[in-house]
Amino acid sequence: MATRRTPAARRAFTFPTPALPGTTREIGGDEMRLRALLETDALGLRVLGGQDELDRTVRGVMTTDLRDPSRYLSGGELVLTGLAWRRTPEDSEPFVRLLAGAGVVGLAAGEAELGAIPDDLVGACRRHRLPLFAVNESVAFATITEYVVRQVSGERAGDLAAVVDRHRRLMTSGPTGGGPEVVLDLLGTDLDLRAWVLSPTGRRIAGASEKLSVAAGAALATEHLAATRAGRRAPHRVALDGTTYSLFPVRRPGRGAATAGGVGADVREGVLSDWLLAVEADAGEWAAPRLDLLQGVTQLIAVERDRRDAARTVRRRLAQEILELVQAGAPPAEISARLRVAAPVLLPGQGAAPHWQIVVARVDRQEGGDADGGEGTGAAEGAEGAVGSGPVAQSLLEEILVDPATAGMESGDRIAVAHTGGEAIALLPMPAPAASRGEDEGGGDATPADGGLRADVLLASVREPLAAGLADDGRLTLGVSASVHSAEGLRGALEEARHARRVAAARPGRVCAAGHHELASHVLLLPFVPDDVRRAFTARLLDPLWDYDRRHRAELVPTLGAFLDCDGSWTRCAARLHLHVNTLRYRVGRIEQLTGRDLSRLEDKLDFFLALRMS
Structure with missing residues (x-):
């Protein structure tokens, strides 16, 4: 008896012949006609239609129960199906039409699922002049596949057919097929x-x-x-x-x-x-x-x-529904009810999530120039010709949110990402601060004390690959909110993540991220100062110091930065720079002399602080 696979397994896997996608490559140099299938008693096939088309040449074989397998077809295939795709008689016509349009030479349907080949399928094959064979339930599809492969690849390397067929068998066995492992x-x-x-x-x-x-x-x-x-x-x-x-x-x-x-x-x-x-x-x-x-x-x-x-469809849909409620200003009670539905899906066995976090990402592609946006503002999305791609950002954000040291296909079970317009939005449940992710393999704690993600660590191990994929016409920008404890806080978290992403977009570079902790006053405002204003402001304050450092091999600019970082403390700054306090006083005096500013005044300290941040 043939091994019967579950409908889910049939829908999940197909067996394309080993040819490049989108080509019509023959498996071998020999030709095989459809009528050869009827001449082999071991196959036990019965032809139900298309007797006039049996001289068609078979160039490959494919097993599928997908409702639309056309994207896996390149033409010339004999398609084997267990009919799990057929739910109503009306399903036969579109299925056969897709096969005929893809250049399939014949269809062999198994009798194990329904007991007999339904008349609606026979009629559809006759209308589209597609030869139809019935496969007795005592014959395994693997037997037919092996026969076809032997016939059309008689001179092929000995290991190829055997290895590919073993791959097919194991990938199509059981509800998950064993997976790529x-x-x-x-x-x-x-x-x-x-x-x-x-x-x-x-x-x-x-x-x-x-x-x-x-x-x-x-x-x-x-x-x-x-x-x-x-x-x-x-x-x-x-x-x-x-x-x-x-x-x-x-x-x-x-x-x-x-x-x-x-x-x-x-x-x-x-x-x-x-x-x-x-x-x-x-x-x-x-x-x-x-x-x-x-x-x-x-x-x-x-x-x-x-x-x-x-x-991932369920998680994506949950995220989409919750975010639509948040953006529409739905009552907190309604959002809370939806969160209670989502939590068991995203955190199975752990109950409701005590914290939630929002991550927003956008991938912009530049159609007519450099997507960097230039030095300073760097806002690719605002440049002429920039196009955001929500689905690409969605797929990419789902991958970025997985710990790079975590292997496996199902490692993103806690991740629910929706996309709207050109941006992707992740709704991330945080089980508890104590259970949050620890240090990753590359070093650095990805989760602060509140259990949320840190923007600066999130991209650390993926920056180089993503920059290579974006090349010279794309940018990825990402913003991370603080974690919130209730439905009332989600709307603010979404706006916070979006604003953090805009701050990241205002920076130069292909891959940029910003977190909620960066939305302090100067960080919030500086990226949006026009480039010409930024250059004029920094030049007026710092050019004299840079020029002096170049001519005298001095270190006035580093000294100024350290002095401000130490809040104007002479002793702490001198210890940090390993200088005598008198030497430090001399350098600060020289800075004041060259710039005409007084570092004992708060206004002048603030101007220097901003100038250094913008330089």
Whole structure:
């Protein structure tokens, strides 16, 4: 008897042939006609329609129960289905229409699910001239797949068909199919290849038992994103600490690929959300069959990625509903009720969340120039031609909020991110200050005493990869609110996070973040002072000191900064600079003489303080 898989498993996984996405690559040099399936007694297939089309050439095989598998098809496939996608008779027509439009040569439907092939499916196949076969429940789809692969790839390298088929079997067994870990384990055992699936920031999602460090993952992601943005053809080869890695993009089916000499708009949109497969080997030395195998593996992993993203739908919807209530000014009681619904989903087994925090992110793409916005203001979103991408920011924020030292696909269970317009908004529950995240692998505590996230630590380990992916025409800005204890505080937290993000956007750089603690008076105001005013103010106060330091190799500007940091205390400043107090007094006197200011006056101290902050 054939092994019966659950409908969920069928919907979650397909088996694309190992060819590049969007191409119509033949599996091998030999041709196979559809009628050959009827000539093999072991398959036990019965043709139900399309007898006049049995001379079609089969170039691949795919198993699916997705309602719309067209994005995984490149033409020439025999599609195998268990009919779990069919819920009503009306589902057959659109399913068959999509297959015919994608260039599928035939459809084989299993009888195990419904007991017989429904008439509505037979009729739809006849209308679209798509040959239809019935698969007896005693015949496993794996048997048909093996037969097709043998027929169309008779001269192929011996290990390719076996390894790919084992991947397919394990990825489609059980409700989760084993996940990418199973596929990567087989690469190690069958082909002696150590490989890892990495997020766009370099976080390890799956892979060999020998873990990559956070720094190594970030370095590989940086190289991959830079190569993709430069339009170089994959796989990208990278030497890191004496080891060569080959990097393969794990792209969503239907997305285009970067080509030499340019980067398509779809690549630019997706580069910040695509995973990558890092293999510890030099792919430049591989034969074509092995490259085909790795491309097939990336497609299998992409299907698992879609399953993971589908699991996030509930959390995203919860965040969207709560944020819509907050922005609409709904009564606190209504928001509190929705928070009570969300807390068990985001914090399973821990009850209601005592604290909540808001994180706002925006990814801006510059259509007509440099997205940096220049020195000083740097506000990309306000520059002409800047376009915000909410879905890209949503996917990226979900990844940023995961601890970089945390491996696995389900490590973002506490994260609920919505997007509205060009910005992404995360609603983050904090279980309790004592249970908050401790020090990460790169050092530095990511959570202050109130259990909330710190903006400066949040981007520490992902800044370089993200900057490489943004290249010279994009920016990421992020703002973090303080944690709040009730529904009444969420609206203020949202505004606080948005304002902090605007402060970050006013700074130069590709990747910038600001937290609620930075919304002090001078930090709040300085980024929005026009550039010409900032330059004139700092030049009037500090140019004489910089000029004196250059000519006399003195240190008046550092001395001024230390003096202000010590609140004008002579003894503390002298100890900090390892100077005699008289030497310090001499330097301060020289500063006053050159600038015409008096550092005993509060107004002059404040002017110097602002000038140093703006310089």
